[in-house]
Amino acid sequence: MNGKDSYNIMKHIHFVGQFCSDDEEFTEQCIHTLKSFFAGIFCEQGSYPEECYKEEFLPVQKELEKITYNIRLEPHNQAYVSLDKDTVNLSLYTQFIFWELASFRNIANKLSKRDVMRPDEIAQSILAECNSDEPGKELKKLLDKWIKYECEVREGGIRLSWVPPFELFGSDNYNYAKNGLKLIFHHEMSHWHLSRIKDTEKQRLFGHAEEELREYLEKEKGDPRMAALKKLLARKKGVIKSWVEEIAADYLSCMAVLKGCSKAGEMKQVFIACGLYFALLKAEEYRIHPDKFWMNTHPPAMIREDISMRMIAKTYQYSIEEFFVFMGSAWILISMYFTIAFTKLTGGKTDVGILKNDGL
Numbered sequence: 001m002n003g004k005d006s007y008n009i010m011k012h013i014h015f016v017g018q019f020c021s022d023d024e025e026f027t028e029q030c031i032h033t034l035k036s037f038f039a040g041i042f043c044e045q046g047s048y049p050e051e052c053y054k055e056e057f058l059p060v061q062k063e064l065e066k067i068t069y070n071i072r073l074e075p076h077n078q079a080y081v082s083l084d085k086d087t088v089n090l091s092l093y094t095q096f097i098f099w100e101l102a103s104f105r106n107i108a109n110k111l112s113k114r115d116v117m118r119p120d121e122i123a124q125s126i127l128a129e130c131n132s133d134e135p136g137k138e139l140k141k142l143l144d145k146w147i148k149y150e151c152e153v154r155e156g157g158i159r160l161s162w163v164p165p166f167e168l169f170g171s172d173n174y175n176y177a178k179n180g181l182k183l184i185f186h187h188e189m190s191h192w193h194l195s196r197i198k199d200t201e202k203q204r205l206f207g208h209a210e211e212e213l214r215e216y217l218e219k220e221k222g223d224p225r226m227a228a229l230k231k232l233l234a235r236k237k238g239v240i241k242s243w244v245e246e247i248a249a250d251y252l253s254c255m256a257v258l259k260g261c262s263k264a265g266e267m268k269q270v271f272i273a274c275g276l277y278f279a280l281l282k283a284e285e286y287r288i289h290p291d292k293f294w295m296n297t298h299p300p301a302m303i304r305e306d307i308s309m310r311m312i313a314k315t316y317q318y319s320i321e322e323f324f325v326f327m328g329s330a331w332i333l334i335s336m337y338f339t340i341a342f343t344k345l346t347g348g349k350t351d352v353g354i355l356k357n358d359g360l
Contacts, residue, residue, distance in 0.1 A: 009039050009042055009043055009069075010035055010036075010039055012042075012067065012068055012069055013035050013038055013039060013042070013069045013071065014068065014069070014070050014071070015031065015070075015071050015073060015092075016070045016071065016072045016073060016074075016089075017072060017073025017074055018073060019031075019073065034071065034092065035071075037178070038069065038071055038090070038181075040178075041178065041181055041182050041185050042069050042088075042185065044182065044260060045064060045189070046186075046256050046259065047060050047061075047064070047193065048060075048193060048197055048201065052197045052198060052201045053196055053197055053198065054196060054197070054198055057196040060196070063086075063196065066086045067086045067087070067088060067192075068085075068086065068087045068088070069087075069088050069090070070087060070088070070089045070090070071090055071091075071092050072089055072090065072091045072092065072093075073092055073093075074091060074093065076091055076093060077091060077093055077094050077097055077146075077280070077283075077284055078091055078094075079091060079094065079184045079185070079187070079188050080188065081188040081189070081191050081192050083191070083192065083195050086192075088185070088188050088189065088192070089188075090181065090184060090185060090188075094181065094184065094280075095177060095181060097146060097280060097283075098176070098177040098180040098181060098276065098280065099173060099174075099177045100142060100145075101180075101276045101279055101280060101283075102172075102173040102176035102177050102180070102276055103173050104138070104139075104142065105129070105134075105135060105138060107126065107334065107337055108172065108173065108176050108272050108276065108334070109172055109173070110125065110126060111126070111268075111272055111330040111333060111334065112172060112268070112269075112272070112330075126333050126336075126337055127333075127336070129337075130336065130337055130340040130341070133344060135337070135340070135341040135344070136341050136342075136343075136344030136345040139338075139341045139342065139345050140345055143283060143286065143287065143345075146283075146287070147287070175269055176269065176272055176273050176276060179257060179269060179270055179272075179273030180273045180276050180277050180280070182253075182256075182257045182273075183253045183254065183257055183273060183274065183277045184253075184277070185253075186252065186253035186256040186257060187249045187250060187252075187253040188249075189253075189256075190248070190249035190252040190253055190256075191245070191249055193252075194245065194248065194249070205248050205252075206244050206245065206248055208248075208311065209244045209245075209247040209248040209251065209307070209311070210240070210244045212247070212307045212310055212311060213240070213243060213244060213247060213299070213303070213307060216303060216306060216307055216310075217229065217230055217233075229299075229300075229303075232295065236296065238296075239295075239296055239297075242296070242297040242298070243297075243298070243299040246297070246298050246299060246304065247299065247303075247304055247307050247308070247311075250304050250307075250308045251307075251308050251311045251312065254270075254274055254308055254312055255312065255315065257270050257273070258270050258312075267327065268330050271327070271328050271330045271331040272330045272331065272334060274308070274328075274331050275330065275331045275332075275333070275334025275335050275338070276334065278301050278304065278305040278308075278335060278338075279334065279335075279338040281301035281304065281305075282301045282302070282338060282339070282342055283342075284301075285300065285301055286342060286345070286346065302339070305335060309323065309328060309331070309332075312328075313327075313328070
């Protein structure tokens with residue numbers, strides 16, 4: 001699909017749930033604007049070469065045209081694909097959260113100021129801020145605000161006041177949020193494609209992801225959290241298969257968005273969005289950590305992020321150190337920033353620290 005299909009794809013986009021507004025005209029304006037926004041994301045669709053798909057799913061373009069895209073107006077920061085129904089579900093709530101993460105303490109824009117500050121000055125500025133308690137305190141306020149959002153949605157529906165002002169559509173933070181949503185969309189579509197490609201192609205990718213996962217766990221074997229995760233993987237045989245597919249989908253989604261970049265500046269925007277995407281996953285882990293069952297299907301965000309970086313670095317034929325220097329410096333700085341902020345917020349219990357008690 002490409003941009004010229006935007007109008008046609010509109011009929012496949014549906015809002016599920018309700019908006020909370022007494023202003024019908026403004027509601028209609030919001031619906032049209034948001035539909036156009038998401039249509040722009042959904043139209044940037046890619047696929048494997050035709051020969052990679054199982055015969056029953058050819059031509060793949062016809063299969064793609066069967067998909068229904070649901071924008072869910074529910075108090076959940078989640079996305080999922082229903083393979084049996086050809087339905088992709090994204091949450092409008094996620095757009096709000098991405099917008100606020102992109103705006104958080106102006107961190108994303110600081111990373112874009114290469115024309116004003118040298119890269120080493122940017123890094124020093126961001127790391128100095130990490131050493132203060134302010135990011136953790138503000139992150140706590142932001143997470144509390146999201147929980148308040150969820151309660152309000154349960155009571156009456158999505159508040160249109162949460163939608164970023166339309167005049168800001170086109171700003172840097174808008175682009176970070178849009179790229180972040182692209183990553184989520186392509187992640188879910190990767191599951192759709194992986195269910196349709198030939199087993200040989202799928203196993204090649206899964207083998208690469210599993211090798212990276214096992215290397216990561218072995219490399220970090222001195223970390224008691226890794227010991228707990230290895231114990232989980234040994235006890236529940238199906239978990240590693242689910243983890244590998246999630247890691248593969250993360251990698252494919254990052255590569256799909258990077259594929260649309262023609263300039264270094266555009267790639268940097270995507271890498272900033274990658275950092276925000278994994279910060280979003282870490283925020284979700286913080287929010288839902290008492291319920292550890294999510295780890296039966298999804299690896300912790302810190303593992304997903306690290307392995308995605310390594311797989312992308314290898315794709316571009318860089319060592320991970322070269323990747324950080326020449327390509328992904330903005331990504332690693334955002335990752336460090338939010339990891340430190342979450343660590344301060346939780347008193348050191350970040351990522352899979354909750355596994356120390358072997359609660360799974």
